[in-house]
Amino acid sequence: MSRENIESRNEPVAGEKLIELRVNSQVYVLRVGRGPGELDPAHTLAFTLRETLGLTGTKVSCDKGACGGCTVLREAEAVLSCMLLTIECGGKEITTIEGLKDAKTGALDPLQQSFIDHSAFQCGYCTPGMIMSSKALLTANPSPAEEEIKEALSGNFCRCISQYQVVEAVKAVSGKKG
Amino acid sequence: MKTFDHYDAHSLDEALGLLANRCGKARINAGGTDLLGLLKDGVLPRYPELIVNIKTIPGLGYIEEDGERLRIGALARLCELAGSKLLRERYAVLCEAAGAVAGPQIRNVATVGGNLCQDVRCWYYRYPAHLGGTMECARKGRGPCFAIKGDNRYHAILGGRKCFAVCPSDLAVAFAALGGQMTIVSPRGERKIAVGDFYSPLGNGLADDEIVKEIDVAKAFGPGRQRFLKFTVRKPIDFAIVSVAAVTEEKNGVFANARIAIGGVAPGPFRAEKAEEKLIGKKPSEALAAEAAEAAVEGARPLSKNGWKIEVAKALITRVIGS
Amino acid sequence: MAQPYRYIGKATPRKDGLDIVTGESRFVDDLKFERLLHGVVVRSPHAHAMIKSIDSAGAKGLEGVRAVLTREDIPDFKYGNPRVFRLLDRKVRYVGDAVALIAAESEQIAREAAGLVAIDYHVLPAVFDDYEAMEPGAPQLYEEFPGNVLPLGDPFLGQKSMVEIRTGDVADGLSEADVIIAGKCGYDNLPNPMPMESPRVVASWGRGVEGRDCVTFWISNQAPYLMKVILGAILGANLDVRVFGGPCGGSFGSKLMSWQPMCYAALLSKNTGRPVKVVYSKEEHLGSFVLRPSSRLDIKVGMKKDGTVTAIAGDWLIGTGCYSQTTQAQVAVGCGEAMIALRCKNWSVKPKIVCTNRTASGIARGFGGQELKCALFPILSRGMEKLQIDPLDFMKKNFIKPGDGYLWRDAQWYDYRGISFTAMMDRGAEVFGWKQKWKGWLTPTSVEGAKRIGIGVGVHGNADVGEDVSEAYVRIDSNGSIVVHSCLQEHGTGQRSNGAKVVAEVLQTPLEWVSMTPADTMVNPFEFGPFGSRGTYVILGAIIRAAEDARSKLFEVAAPMLGCAASELDTADGYIWAKSAPKRRVRWQRALFQRTILGYGRFEPDYSLSNCLMSFVEVEVDTETGNLVLQRVVNATDVGQIIDPQGLAGQLCGCLGTAGIDSAIFEETILDSSTGRILNANMIDYKWRTSSEMPTIDNVVFQTPMPTHRFHAIGVGEIATAPGPSAVLMAASNAIGAWLDSYPVTPCKVLRALGKVGNAGNKQRAHTARKRGAGD
C-alpha cells in the first residue's frame, strides 16, 4: 500500500448522499445533510425513528446502550437504536414496536396480547423494548426455557420491576410452556 | 452528539487513507457501542471530524481455524464468538468471555476489534461534558489522575502509572491467556503485537492511522482446560471488577502447561506468570490453587480504596484453577 | 375469601394496555408540537461558587439558538421549604447547578450553545458531609441558614407539623430497660429512585381564553393538579396555569420536584413565544435531580427481655443536599412511621435537616420512614441480639395494634382504628420458613464452603394511606356512557384503570362503558396525586363516592318513572328497577333523555389507619469475594380487599428497585469527596437489577376488610421498598457472623467485616505497599 495511493482517494462530501431506510416494511429515503429534516451523520437510529419518522414507540432512556429501552429489530436481531448511526442502517430491515401488529389485519402480535393479559408492565416505559427483545428471542428460539428468557431480557431495564410478569407473558406464548 | 462527517469504507486501504488524511481527526466506527458513548458524553479531547465506518469492508468477520492458527477478523461480532461451535469446543475462554460482555443487544453489534480497542471506563475520565464539564485528567494529557486521591474502588491494583484506569475488555483477558496476537495495519504496512502487550497505562498501542485487522491464536497446546470467570456487581451490563481466564493442560496428573490472565486489575490483561510457574509440574489441588493465587497478586499495590480487589482476584484464581 | 364482586379483586386488563404494547402511549416526549423549541440547562462545574459574570454572546450567536437566559433575564422565582431557593441564583451550590437556560431549534444546537456560554466563577470551599456541614467554620450554603441547618416543619401538613418524636419520659423508660444500646447507623448512600423516563416537560406560554396570561404544561409526573398549585404559587397569581398529565414513565415520588424544569421551559417559552421542551438526559437525571435523603441516627434504646422497647432517644440527622422541598414533610411522616412500627411509650428523637453541596434530596418511595427505619433497625438489632430476641417476634410484638395510637405528621395524636397484622405476619413467616431458617443472631442459616446463607426481616407501616384530599366527578352522559373526572395520572400503579373499575362496580356496568378524563387540570377537580399509598383509599374513595352520588341522582330521576322511592331502586347493565319488582325495568337512556348526571365525591384526610408490609429476605454471601446474592423475598401484607391482583403483584415486586431493597445491595450515588461530582451518573455505573438476577418473590396477601371505603381496601404500593433494606443488612450480618451496618453491603464491606481487608478496603499490608511508592 503506497502513500500516494492512499492520499489520492476522495474524501466524503456531506449532502450528496441518500440513505434508504427500511422500517416496518416501508422504505424511507433520507438525504444526508445538516438542514432541517435531513439526516445528520450524527443522528442515531433512535433519533431518526422518533424525531424524523415520528415512530415514537421506541423509547430512549439512558441513550448510552445500558437500558434496552430503545431496542428494535435489525433483520430479526435485537439491537439498541441509540447506539447505531442511522447513516449506517441503510439496506437492513428495521422493525419497531409499531411494526409488530399485522400490517393488513391490524391484529396484535401474540406477544403483545400476552403482555396485556399478564399486565406485564407498570408505567409501560420499558415495555416496547421488552417486547422487541422478547420478539427477537422467540424468532430465534420459539421454545425458550425460563433461564433463556431472562437472559434474553437481561439488557432491558425496568425500574417498576415488571420482569416477573414479563417472563410469564413470554412463557405463555412460547412453544414449550413452563 | 455533535456532528461529524461520515464515510463508509469499502476496503482497508480506503479506511487507512481516510485516517491518514485527517491526521488524528478521524475515528473508526465498528459496532459503535463504545465510540458513540464517548462522543455523546463529549469525553474525547479531540472530537473527530470524520467517522469512518468499517463495517462496510467485506470479509473481516470471519472466525476460522487454518492449520496451526485460529483467526478472527476484527469485525466478527461478539454474538458470533459466543455462539461459535468451534470456539466452544476448542477456545472456550473466548466463547465465555464474549458471552460475558454487556447484554444481548450489545453483543449483536459489538465487534472483536472494537472490544479490544475500547476506551477505559474510569468514571473521572468518562465524566460527561454536559454535567458541569469533563474532567481534565492525565489520560487526556492534562491534569492529575483523579483516582489516586479520589474514589478508586475499581481502579488498578497492578501496573498503574500516571493513570490508574483498568482495561475494560473481557476479550483481552481471554486472548491474553490464549497468547493471542493482533495484526495491525497502517499506511506503513502490517505489524503484529501480542494482545497482552497492546495496552499501557495511558492508552492502547494503536497509532491514529492504524486499524486492527485480525486477532489470531496459535495452537500452542491442546484445548486443555479453559475457564473464564468474571466478577461484577451484577451479571449483565457490567464491566469486570476482576476477571480471570485460565488455560491449563495436565499430563500424567500434573500441570504441563498453564496460562493465566487477570482482567480488571491493570491497564491491560495481567499475565500471572508467577502463578503459572507455581503450577507447572505439580498435581492439581485446592492448596496449590491457593498458593498460585497468592503468587499471582504478589506485586499488587492497591490505591486507597481498592485493596479488596486483591482478595477477589485470589478467590477467582483459586476457583479457576482449583475446581 | 369469597368475592362478592363483579370486577373488584379480579384481574382485568389495564385500560392503557393496548397503547402500551403497541407503542401508541404518548409520553411527554412523544407529543407533537408545532414550532417546538428545545431547552437545555447550562450547568456549573463547581460545587460551590459565586458567579462573577456570564458572557452568552457566543451561545446567542450560534445559528438556531433562540434564547439564552441568565439570572438577570428572569423574574426572581423562589420555591422550596422554606421558600428561599432561587431558580437561578448568584451562587451555585452543587456540580450541575443551573446557571443559564438555552432554547434552540434542536437539542443538538442547544447543547452545543451551552458549551459556548462563558462563565467566570469565584470558587468557594464546599462541604459534602452532613456532619461536617454543621461544624463551625464549615462553608455556608445560604445566608438564611447559619450552620447549614434548615428549619423543620412543612406548611403543607397544616398549622403544625411533626418536628420531633416526643412522648413519655425517656429517663424513666431507660431505667426500666434490661439492656440499653447506644448506637449510630446511617442510611446515607443516596440511592436514586431513577424512574426509567427522566424528568421532562413541555411548556407553552400564551394568552388564555379571557386574554389573561396562561401557561400550559405537559408533564411527566404523578401529580398534575399539585403541580398546577405549586407552579401557580411560583409564577404568580395573575397567571392561569394549566397542566396536562399524560402517561408517566415512572416517578416513585421524585418527579413532584419538577418545579425547576417546569419553570425553565415556561420562561424559555415566554421569552421565545414558542412551546419549549426540556428533557433531562439520564446523566442530568442522576446528577442534578432528586436523590433519597441521607439519614444518620445516633440514639440510645432501652429494651426489655420480652422485646418491649422502653425508650428511644437521640438525634436524627437528615441530609437534604443543596435544598429542600419536601424533606421536612418526609421527616414528619418518618417520625410517625417509626411510632407505628414501634409501640414504645417513651420517645425523644430530635431530627435536624442539614444542607450540603450536592444535588437535592427529595421524595422517594418510602417517604422519610424508610430513611429513618433503615438506620433504626440495625441499632435495634444489637439490642435484640443481646437479649436473644427473634426479630420476627420483636416486630410482631411492636407493630401497632388496635387500641394503640401514634403522633402523625400534623403532630396530632391518632387512635388507631385498624386491624392487627399479626396473623398475616405469621403466615408470611410460614411461607418463608422463618422458624426453620432462623438460627439465632449472627448465625448463618447454612454454610457451604465459602457460601453462607443468612436471613432477615423488616416491617413498615404508613398512615398516609388516608392522606390529603381527593375530589372526583362521575358523569353519566345521555347515551349512558360514563366519564370519571379525576386528575389522576397513570404512572404505573394501574390506578386509572382501577378508577374505572370501581365505578363499573358501583354502577354495575360493563367496564368498557367507563372512561377517565385525561388528567387535565382544566376539566378536573382537585387531586393531590397518588403518593404515600393513598391511591386506593383516598383517590378511589373519592371516585367511589362520586359514583355513588351519580347513582343516587340517577335513581332520583328514574324514581317517578318507576313510581317508587329512589332508595328502593337498583341498577345493572344500564337498567333500573325497583328491588321489589325487578321485572319492570327502565333503561338508563330513558332516564337520561336530554340529561347529564354529575356525581361528586370528596375525600377528607383520615390518618387513623395504617397499612403494613413485612419483608423476609434470604441472602447468600460469598465470604471469599464478599459477593452478596439476594435469593428470596417473601412480602406479607394485608390489603383489606384486592382491587386488581396483577397490579398489586407488580407493586409488591417493586420492592427491589426504585431505591428499595437494592439500596442495601448495590444501589448508591457515589459522590467524589474532593470535587463533589457524582461519579456514577449513568446507568452503567449506577447499578440496577437485571432480569437474569431476579430473586424468587412470594407475596402473601391477606384480605381482612378494613374500615375504609365501600370495598374495604387499603393501599400498599408506596411502602413496598421500605422494609427490605434493613432486612438485607440483618440477613448479611447473620450470614457472615459479623455486624454490617452500612448501606449498601458491597463486597468490600463484607471482606472488611470479615477482617480480610483493612478499613479503607485494603489489605492491612497495603499501607506499606503505598509507602513503597505506588499510587501517585
Ligand SMILES: Cc1cc2nc3c(=O)[nH]c(=O)nc-3n(C[C@@H](O)[C@@H](O)[C@H](O)COP(=O)(O)OP(=O)(O)OC[C@H]3O[C@@H](n4cnc5c(N)ncnc54)[C@H](O)[C@@H]3O)c2cc1C
Ligand atoms: C452498557 C455497556 C456494557 C458493556 N459491557 C462490557 C463488558 O462487560 N465487557 C466488555 O469487554 N465491554 C463492554 N462494553 C464495551 C463494548 O462497547 C465493547 O465490549 C464492544 O465490544 C466494543 O465493540 P464495538 O465494535 O462496538 O466498538 P466501537 O465502539 O466501534 O469501537 C471502540 C473503539 O475502538 C476503535 N476501533 C473499533 N474497531 C477497530 C479496529 N478494527 N481497529 C482499530 N480501532 C478500532 C474505535 O475507533 C473506538 O475508539 C459495554 C458497553 C456498554 C455500552
Ligand code: FES
Ligand atoms: S436508550 Fe438505548 S440502551 Fe438505553
Ligand code: FES
Ligand atoms: S414498567 Fe416502568 S420501567 Fe418497566
